[in-house]
Amino acid sequence: MYRTRDATLPNDKVYGLLGMNSDDPGATDLSADYTISWEVLFRQLVEAVLGRQVYARTNDEAAVIEARACAFGRGSLVDKETTSNDTQKVEITSKDGSGYLGGKTQWTLQASVEPIQEGDLVCYLQGASRPTILRPQEDYFIVIMISVTPPET
Known part of the structure; x- marks a missing residue:
């Protein structure tokens, strides 16, 4: 931002x-x-x-x-338009303990300068209390959102 x-x-x-x-x-x-x-x-x-x-x-x-990170989801469906209240809707496909992609949840997040894209990773960085959204590159990751609040379950 x-x-x-x-x-x-x-x-x-x-x-x-x-x-x-x-x-x-x-x-x-x-x-x-x-x-x-x-x-x-x-x-x-x-x-x-x-x-x-x-x-x-x-x-x-x-x-x-x-940082060490643990990826637990991936952006699987992204609404490319932000709403009038500057939010973006994203479907996150979760990863289970065995590494397989499974359940899907809808997240409504504050819009960021770099919109979330399909394939972006949702992970916890070691020591962080909230998830981070990263975009994989060839040999590094770009931080898209450093600290997001996941939806309440």
Whole structure:
């Protein structure tokens, strides 16, 4: 989402999103501090969202998150249109313990800059309390949504 915000410094994008997304600005240890580097801020942000069991690093061209993950579903049917309340409907095909795809559930998620596509993976990153949606690439994954709230069952 931060990719669509006009900001000169990467830090501004993070601080802007914190202000937009939190009812309680004190909910994380993050606060606007322009004395820290982008690399330090990115690590703090990833730790606040995903927990301390992931590793994050940046350079001038990319941000990298390394973590163990457990995929439990795959986007199998995606409504390509977002609704007027900025949500996207996605059908998730679950994976059972033996690795076979099975049951399907409908998820209505907040729309993201990168819409969810068929084949995107729903997984838990080690230490995270909520699922992440990843898009497989040749030898890495793109984070589509870093923290989603699954529907109540």
